[in-house]
Amino acid sequence: MVLMRILIDTVARTLTTVDGAEERTFPLYGKAAFEVTSRQWLRIGWSLRYYHNFSWFGHPILQLPEDLLRLQEAIYQIRPDIVVETGVFHGGSLTFYASLFEALGHGRVIGIDREISPLAEKTIKSHCLASRIALVEGDSASEEVFSRVSAGIGPHEKVFVMLDSCHTRRHVARELELYSRLVTPGSYIVAADGVMRDLTDVPGGVPEWATDNPLEAAKDFLAGHPEFVEQRPAWLFHDGEIDENVTYWPGAWLKRQ
Numbered sequence: 459m460v461l462m463r464i465l466i467d468t469v470a471r472t473l474t475t476v477d478g479a480e481e482r483t484f485p486l487y488g489k490a491a492f493e494v495t496s497r498q499w500l501r502i503g504w505s506l507r508y509y510h511n512f513s514w515f516g517h518p519i520l521q522l523p524e525d526l527l528r529l530q531e532a533i534y535q536i537r538p539d540i541v542v543e544t545g546v547f548h549g550g551s552l553t554f555y556a557s558l559f560e561a562l563g564h565g566r567v568i569g570i571d572r573e574i575s576p577l578a579e580k581t582i583k584s585h586c587l588a589s590r591i592a593l594v595e596g597d598s599a600s601e602e603v604f605s606r607v608s609a610g611i612g613p614h615e616k617v618f619v620m621l622d623s624c625h626t627r628r629h630v631a632r633e634l635e636l637y638s639r640l641v642t643p644g645s646y647i648v649a650a651d652g653v654m655r656d657l658t659d660v661p662g663g664v665p666e667w668a669t670d671n672p673l674e675a676a677k678d679f680l681a682g683h684p685e686f687v688e689q690r691p692a693w694l695f696h697d698g699e700i701d702e703n704v705t706y707w708p709g710a711w712l713k714r715q
Contacts, residue, residue, distance in 0.1 A: 464498065500706065514551075514554045518550050524704050529554075534694075544570045544622060556585075566592065569591065571595060572595070572597050579593060620648050625650075647686070649673070652708045676712060
């Protein structure tokens with residue numbers, strides 16, 4: 459993350475960035491100012507654990523609300539039969555997918571985690587949407603767990619994959635190599651939380667995140683897999699100048715051609 463000064467003048471209606479000797483001024487109510495302030499808003503919100511304050515169907519869900527809405531748009535357009543998600547926590551994301559599948563009338567989600575607590579397992583299995591959720595305990599980056607997951611997927615089922623467990627570059631790289639095999643043409647594998655690259659200097663951030671993050675793993679993966687491209691799903695509705703997601707998942711949407 460390159461440090462800079464940001465000066466907001468609500469009287470002159472301008473936003474100015476000062477990066478070393480370079481100074482640039484933008485209209486305060488324009489696209490460039492929105493992108494600069496959004497990036498800082500993401501950093502500040504992460505440091506304050508903003509994304510820890512949401513739930514879905516009664517379960518905590520540690521996601522930025524815009525990311526969830528964009529995910530919903532993608533699921534609606536792709537209509538996968540199965541979502542495979544690494545990282546369970548308390549099951550909020552699993553119930554999110556399950557509720558979408560319930561509304562669509564088909565589909566199920568497979569959640570994978572190294573350790574699923576007895577309380578989380580009991581809560582998920584007793585949920586009203588439990589019939590659409592399967593749990594697999596084990597290291598998502600292992601061949602053994604991948605084999606267990608893939609064995610439960612039919613040869614003609616459409617698969618979408620979400621990677622949201624351990625976020626080190628090495629772990630995500632291993633998950634990408636494994637679970638990309640499941641992704642059907644036209645669907646995605648998403649490497650969440652590349653925002654880590656921008657959090658190295660905020661409270662709670664780590665300097666090593668500048669290169670040790672899911673975004674770098676995604677870039678490495680794309681370099682060796684021409685059958686995938688980095689391409690976020692098109693917005694179903696678009697009005698105005700804004701054309702980029704406000705997201706914790708930059709460069710995360712890897713589409714299979």
